[in-house]
Every structure is written in C-alpha cells, then in structure tokens.
Amino acid sequence: MDFTTYYSLTAMVDAGRRKARDKVVVSFDLFDTLLIRRIHNPDLVKLPVARYIAELAEQQGRHWHQHKVQQQRDTIEGRHRAETGTNFVDHEACYPLFMRELLMKIFENSYDDALLEKVTDYEIVMENSMLVPRRILVDWIKELAGAGKRIFIISDMYLPATHLRQLIKYAGLDQYIEEVISSADTFLAKASGKAYTMIAEKYALAPSAWLHIGDNPVSDGLRAGETGIDALIIHDPGEDQRKSIVKRYYNYSDGKPFWRGRILQQLMAPLEAENEQHSVLYSEGYNFLGPLIGVFLQQVARFCKEKAITKVFFLSREGWTFKRYWEKAIPRLYPAGGLPEIEYLYVSRMALAGASCAHQGLTKTNADITFLPSGNRDFRDVCRIFSLEPELFTSHLAMFGLKPDTCLSPVHEGYDPENRKRFDALLDDQAFQEEVKRQTREPSLAMQRYFTRAGLFDHENVALVDIGWLGTIQRFLFEAIAHRSDCPTCFGLLFGATRGIPYPESSKNILKGIMYDRNRFDLAASTLFYAQDIFEEACRAPHPTLNGYRLTEEGFELEFRHTDDAVGKAELEQDGYFVPLQQGILDSAEMFAAAAALLGHCFEDWKPWVNYLLVTKLAFPRAKEVINLRHRHHLDDFHGSKKPKSDFGKGLVPLWGQPQMQLKFNPFLRMRCFFSHLGRRINE
Amino acid sequence: MNSVLNKRYDLQGLEISRLARLALWSKFVPMGNFHGGPGGRCLTVLILLHYFGYPMYQLHARYGHRLHFLRRIATKLRT
Numbered sequence: 028m029d030f031t032t033y034y035s036l037t038a039m040v041d042a043g044r045r046k047a048r049d050k051v052v053v054s055f056d057l058f059d060t061l062l063i064r065r066i067h068n069p070d071l072v073k074l075p076v077a078r079y080i081a082e083l084a085e086q087q088g089r090h091w092h093q094h095k096v097q098q099q100r101d102t103i104e105g106r107h108r109a110e111t112g113t114n115f116v117d118h119e120a121c122y123p124l125f126m127r128e129l130l131m132k133i134f135e136n137s138y139d140d141a142l143l144e145k146v147t148d149y150e151i152v153m154e155n156s157m158l159v160p161r162r163i164l165v166d167w168i169k170e171l172a173g174a175g176k177r178i179f180i181i182s183d184m185y186l187p188a189t190h191l192r193q194l195i196k197y198a199g200l201d202q203y204i205e206e207v208i209s210s211a212d213t214f215l216a217k218a219s220g221k222a223y224t225m226i227a228e229k230y231a232l233a234p235s236a237w238l239h240i241g242d243n244p245v246s247d248g249l250r251a252g253e254t255g256i257d258a259l260i261i262h263d264p265g266e267d268q269r270k271s272i273v274k275r276y277y278n279y280s281d282g283k284p285f286w287r288g289r290i291l292q293q294l295m296a297p298l299e300a301e302n303e304q305h306s307v308l309y310s311e312g313y314n315f316l317g318p319l320i321g322v323f324l325q326q327v328a329r330f331c332k333e334k335a336i337t338k339v340f341f342l343s344r345e346g347w348t349f350k351r352y353w354e355k356a357i358p359r360l361y362p363a364g365g366l367p368e369i370e371y372l373y374v375s376r377m378a379l380a381g382a383s384c385a386h387q388g389l390t391k392t393n394a395d396i397t398f399l400p401s402g403n404r405d406f407r408d409v410c411r412i413f414s415l416e417p418e419l420f421t422s423h424l425a426m427f428g429l430k431p432d433t434c435l436s437p438v439h440e441g442y443d444p445e446n447r448k449r450f451d452a453l454l455d456d457q458a459f460q461e462e463v464k465r466q467t468r469e470p471s472l473a474m475q476r477y478f479t480r481a482g483l484f485d486h487e488n489v490a491l492v493d494i495g496w497l498g499t500i501q502r503f504l505f506e507a508i509a510h511r512s513d514c515p516t517c518f519g520l521l522f523g524a525t526r527g528i529p530y531p532e533s534s535k536n537i538l539k540g541i542m543y544d545r546n547r548f549d550l551a552a553s554t555l556f557y558a559q560d561i562f563e564e565a566c567r568a569p570h571p572t573l574n575g576y577r578l579t580e581e582g583f584e585l586e587f588r589h590t591d592d593a594v595g596k597a598e599l600e601q602d603g604y605f606v607p608l609q610q611g612i613l614d615s616a617e618m619f620a621a622a623a624a625l626l627g628h629c630f631e632d633w634k635p636w637v638n639y640l641l642v643t644k645l646a647f648p649r650a651k652e653v654i655n656l657r658h659r660h661h662l663d664d665f666h667g668s669k670k671p672k673s674d675f676g677k678g679l680v681p682l683w684g685q686p687q688m689q690l691k692f693n694p695f696l697r698m699r700c701f702f703s704h705l706g707r708r709i710n711e
Numbered sequence: 712m713n714s715v716l717n718k719r720y721d722l723q724g725l726e727i728s729r730l731a732r733l734a735l736w737s738k739f740v741p742m743g744n745f746h747g748g749p750g751g752r753c754l755t756v757l758i759l760l761h762y763f764g765y766p767m768y769q770l771h772a773r774y775g776h777r778l779h780f781l782r783r784i785a786t787k788l789r790t
Contacts, residue, residue, distance in 0.1 A: 272760050284746040551742060635746035
C-alpha cells in the first residue's frame with residue numbers, strides 16, 4: 028500500500044471520508060496530528076517539571092538546580108532508550124520507569140510512589156496545557172464513531188497509554204476511542220512498523236480494512252504502507268508557519284528581553300476551536316488587560332514569598348477580579364505550594380474613612396485628601412466622606428467663624444485662604460475631635476469585628492492588594508487598626524501607585540506600586556495616567572460599593588450602596604457593557620499560568636513587553652480602541668458633585684477624553700498628548 | 712466580533728506591524744524602557760513570517776525537496 032500526503036487538513040479529511048467508507052478501523056497519530064502543540068519544541072515542557080522537582084527537593088533540603096535535574100533526566104532517559112535498543116528494534120523509553128529512577132536518585136530514602144504520582148500529574152497537566160485538539164479532526168472522529176468505525180490512537184511516546192488517555196480525556200475524545208496504544212508500554216513503535224503488526228494481531232484487525240492518519244511520512248506513511256495499511260499524511264503549511272513563528276519568538280526572547288512577553292502572549296493565545304469569534308472587548312481583555320494582571324499577580328506572589336506574607340487580602344472592588352485570576356493562575360505557577368492564603372475584603376475609601384477617625388480623630392492630611400477631587404468644596408463634603416453628621420458640628424464651626432457651606436477648596440468660587448486657615452485651626456480643637464471620635468466609634472468597632480472574622484489580625488504579615496492609585500484605602504485601613512496590639516505589618520501592593528499625596532510609610536505600613544510607582548521614574552509605565560478608570564472598571568466586582576460597617580447586636584453588617592438610583596443604574600449598565608472584557612481577562616488566566624510556567628520568566632523579564640503594551644495601548648491607541656474601552660459611566664462617591672470654577676481644567680482634555688473625530692483624523696493628537704505627558708513626568 | 716489570534720497567527724490589537732511602527736517612533740521619541748527593543752532583524756523576519764509565512768511554507772512543503780539549491784546558495788552567500 029502507498030500513502031498520500033495532503034497539504035490541507037480539509038482536503039485530507041475529505042479524502043479520508045471517502046476512504047473510510049470501506050474501512051472498519053481508523054487509527055490516528057496523536058501528537059502533531061490529532062493534538063497540536065502550542066510550542067515548537069515538545070522538550071520545553073520538561074523544563075517546568077524539572078523546576079518543580081528542584082523545588083520539591085529544596086523543600087527537603089536537597090540542593091538540585093533545575094538544570095541539573097533536567098540533565099539527569101536526559102541521561103537516565105537516554106540510557107533507558109539504549110537498553111531498550113539492545114532487545115528491541117525501536118529505542119523507546121517508558122516515563123514511569125525513568126522518572127522513578129530519577130526521583131530515587133534525587134530524593135534517595137525519602138522517595139515514595141506518591142512523589143512519582145505528584146510529579147507525573149504535574150507533567151501531564153503541563154503537557155496538556157500545551158496541547159490543543161484539531162477541530163476538523165475532532166469533528167471527523169465523532170462522525171466516524173457515529174458510523175460505527177473502530178477508532179484507535181497510536182503514538183510513539185515515552186508516556187504510557189494510561190497517561191495518554193488522560194490527555195485524550197482532556198480533549199473530550201475519550202468516549203470515541205476504542206484503545207490508545209503507546210510505544211512506551213510495549214517498546215514496539217510505529218517508527219519500525221512493529222507497532223502496526225502487534226496491534227493487528229492483538230485486536231484482530233485486517234490491515235486492508237484499516238486507515239491510518241498521521242503526520243510523519245516514515246512512521247505514519249511508509250511503515251503503515253509496508254504493513255498493508257492505507258495511510259494519509261498531513262503536512263499542513265499553516266502549522267509550519269505557526270510553529271516557525273513561535274520558534275522565532277522563543278529564540279529571539281533568549282537574547283532580546285523585549286520578546287519574552289511577546290512569546291508569553293503567543294503561547295497564551297487560543298488555537299483551533301478555542302479561538303472563537305468574540306466581542307472586540309473580549310480580545311482586549313485577553314490580549315491586553317489579562318497579561319498585565321497576570322504579570323502583576325505573579326509579582327505579588329513572589330513578593331509574598333520573599334517577605335513571608337501569610338495572607339493576601341484582595342481589596343474590593345477591583346480585588347474581586349484579581350482574586351479570581353489568582354485562583355486560576357497562581358497555584359499553577361507555584362505547584363510546590365508555599366503560597367499565602369487569600370481572601371476578598373469588603374472595603375472602600377468611604378467606608379474606611381470614617382472608621383479611621385475613631386482613634387486618631389480627623390487629621391489635617393486626611394481632611395486635605397477630601398479636597399483633592401475637584402468635586403469636593405466644603406465641610407459637608409468632609410462629613411460625607413468621613414461619615415459625619417454636619418449639623419452636629421454647627422457650634423464647633425461657628426466658634427471658628429465657619430459654616431458647613433463655607434468654601435474650603437481653592438478650585439471653587441468663593442474660596443478664601445483665611446477660611447482654610449480657620450478650618451485647620453478647627454482640626455486642632457479638642458472638642459471638635461472628641462465629637463468626630465464619638466460619631467465614628469461604632470462604625471470603627473463594626474469594621475474591626477469584620478476584620479477579625481476575616482482573619483486580618485491572625486497574621487504577622489499581610490498583603491493588601493488593590494488597583495491603586497493614591498493608597499488612600501490602605502491609609503485609612505491602617506489608621507483604623509494601628510492602635511491595636513495585634514495590628515499586622517501591612518504590605519500594600521498596588522497595580523499602579525500614582526500617589527499624589529505623601530504616604531505615611533512606616534515599618535508596619537508599606538506601600539508599593541508593582542506595575543508603576545511614582546516614586547521611581549518609569550516613563551512607559553507612567554502612561555497608566557492616561558486611563559486609570561479603564562483598569563478600575565475592567566476589574567470591578569459585580570456588587571455595589573461598600574458604604575460602611577454597621578454595628579449590630581450579633582456583630583456587624585456590611586452596608587452597600589443602593590443600585591436603584593440613577594448612579595447605581597448607570598453603574599449596572601457599565602458592568603453589563605464590560606462583561607466580555609472581564610470574561611476575556613479571566614479566560615486568559617489559565618493560559619497565562621501555563622505559558623509563564625513553561626517559560627520560567629519573572630517580572631523583570633516581562634517588564635519590557637509590559638512597557639510596550641502600556642505605551643501602545645494607552646498613549647498610542649487606535650481610535651476604535653479608545654471608543655470601545657472608554658467607560659460609559661464611572662461612579663466615584665469620593666468625588667463630590669460640586670462644580671469647580673469655570674476655568675478649572677481648561678485646555679486639559681486628555682487623549683482618552685477626546686471626541687471620536689479628533690481621535691480618528693488628528694494625526695498629531697497622540698504625539699502632542701505624549702509630549703505633554705512626558706513634560707509632566709519630567710517636571711514632577 | 713473578532714478572534715484573539717488572527718489568521719496570520721498574530722495577536723488581535725497587537726499586530727507585528729503596529730509594533731514595528733512604535734519601534735520606529737521610539738528611535739526618535741523617548742517612550743520608555745524597552746530593554747533594547749525588538750531589533751530590526753528580528754522584526755523583519757517576524758513580519759515576513761506573519762504576512763508571507765503561509766505561501767512560503769506551502770511552497771516549502773510541496774517543493775521543498777526541489778529547492779535545496781537555494782539553501783546552498785544562501786549558505787554560500789553567508790560564508
């Protein structure tokens with residue numbers, strides 16, 4: 028029998044359909060035929076396994092570098108193949124045998140079969156994460172199974188059939204396959220043609236009624252033909268192109284760090300049936316925001332390990348997405364464990380601001396924070412933010428010549444610097460501060476009860492993970508609990524720390540921006556300033572913001588903002604609009620973990636690409652991207668609703684606030700905005 | 712509607728041509744630290760692969776065995 032080579036999968040399946048009519052058995056090669064690999068070189072999957080073994084060894088005080096583990100594995104596997112070659116034509120190896128030997132060599136007396144099982148499971152998970160079933164072949168297999176054909180999968184591979192079954196099960200083909208045959212079980216491979224003879228005898232198959240599909244002209248074509256089996260060979264130029272691209276990205280990333288993030292994204296990208304048509308926002312989530320969040324969380328995990336942080340609190344509401352991303356990605360990046368506990372913590376600036384005054388009162392810095400947003404004007408805004416009753420302060424204000432409506436913000440009409448001085452003097456007044464403390468005592472107590480239940484005080488070092496930007500949530504949170512003897516050391520890890528007001532850092536209260544920190548000059552990452560709201564909206568939890576903590580007889584109650592008013596409804600509309608974006612982010616998590624684990628790079632390696640992502644998407648976006656990603660509604664209760672002076676903010680229309688026509692047809696707009704941004708960063 | 716990976720195996724919204732454009736701009740305007748950037752040769756090869764890879768590999772798959780003389784010429788030119 029001869030074999031035919033096809034250069035298009037569709038043409039091959041069409042020919043296969045015609046041939047299969049007269050056949051009883053159809054067998055498929057597994058790797059690079061039925062399942063394609065995301066990576067060009069299958070041996071790369073062995074590297075994270077070597078890293079995993081090295082980490083397990085390290086936990087037992089055995090110092091084996093991953094390269095040494097890999098080298099040892101290659102040596103043992105090579106020896107096994109040579110030994111097989113003395114008794115068989117094919118030089119095959121069997122994974123459980125050589126892996127057991129490797130583990131016994133590394134772990135000596137502490138080796139047990141559970142360890143082999145653990146390592147095997149990880150290898151299968153890694154292998155599976157890099158495999159994708161070919162959609163057309165999967166559909167054809169289902170068709171063949173429906174027509175009552177006997178379907179076999181034959182592979183020349185070191186993994187035994189039981190392990191390959193798992194990969195087939197992940198691909199959703201388990202129920203259609205009669206048997207999986209691996210050369211690792213019998214040492215009879217397709218390469219010599221012995222496997223075909225053995226299978227024909229074992230399963231009583233007539234070669235003339237057998238059709239074999241594969242990609243190797245020798246093993247799957249020539250050898251099958253010599254046994255009398257009809258064979259079809261696929262040589263897909265599309266696959267050659269894809270692998271060649273992956274290979275280049277991988278090889279270039281070795282010498283040029285810039286490409287490390289790009290190869291990460293190439294490996295993350297969905298293939299075949301995974302690569303469905305989605306909304307444009309989904310692609311933005313998968314290709315832009317997802318990898319950024321992945322890199323951020325990978326660095327958070329690394330930081331936690333370095334600083335012995337035992338619990339990570341993801342702060343609401345952006346922490347909701349971070350936590351879900353973490354659950355999908357980070358345990359796969361650290362298979363040997365040692366990760367901190369995680370919890371979602373319901374907080375908000377508004378809820379914590381009041382609680383922060385219960386012990387220290389209202390400080391001048393905190394009062395100044397009120398007047399950072401241009402929508403806040405007077406003492407009523409201070410009261411709104413710090414959950415105070417303005418009417419109860421009338422007498423205190425009057426003593427200093429102030430009223431609740433006296434303008435205290437320089438960006439509003441009627442501002443008199445003298446009033447601000449009087450207000451500062453009011454903050455020094457004992458009676459005023461006593462009233463502040465009295466009014467905020469109950470919410471503070473309720474907040475502490477909630478934090479106690481969340482386990483905040485059970486740890487020495489905790490991480491508070493949030494999107495950004497000024498660190499006010501952590502500022503208020505720490506101030507609210509700083510008086511307690513069991514107050515943990517709080518490491519605030521922000522996606523972007525734009526700061527703007529000095530943060531009161533101490534040995535127990537640390538704040539750090541991961542992707543961007545204003546305390547270090549990073550021009551590319553500073554483009555976060557262009558569109559901070561996008562990150563907030565994209566990561567926001569699908570629940571309303573927290574208004575405060577209420578003390579109850581049983582303990583406490585969380586008070587959420589109502590969603591039945593215009594602002595609440597607008598926020599729900601925005602959430603609905605960004606559903607595909609969030610879905611894209613979360614769908615990218617597992618593939619981020621798989622690709623990052625395979626490549627073994629860290630934050631510093633990804634950073635050049637992260638910088639490129641931020642610059643290209645935020646500072647030089649396409650008009651359509653701005654239009655799609657720009658939020659429809661953005662709720663910020665902290666920002667009041669009062670109108671500043673008419674000349675405030677004039678001439679400062681940011682790029683992401685520009686009208687569609689400007690974005691589309693003004694060729695100098697982006698460069699002008701970028702130079703203006705550059706000037707601001709240099710001068711700050 | 713679109714897919715995350717386009718037919719040229721390029722990332723939607725982060726195409727190699729867009730990268731090449733920004734890399735070119737970054738030669739004249741300071742845009743931040745790209746750690747040496749993508750490099751002209753790498754970019755050229757990748758642009759060729761993304762945009763013309765399929766016809767190239769189709770030719771190679773079908774007639775690769777007849778095109779060995781081209782490889783010999785290329786090797787000679789390199790040495």
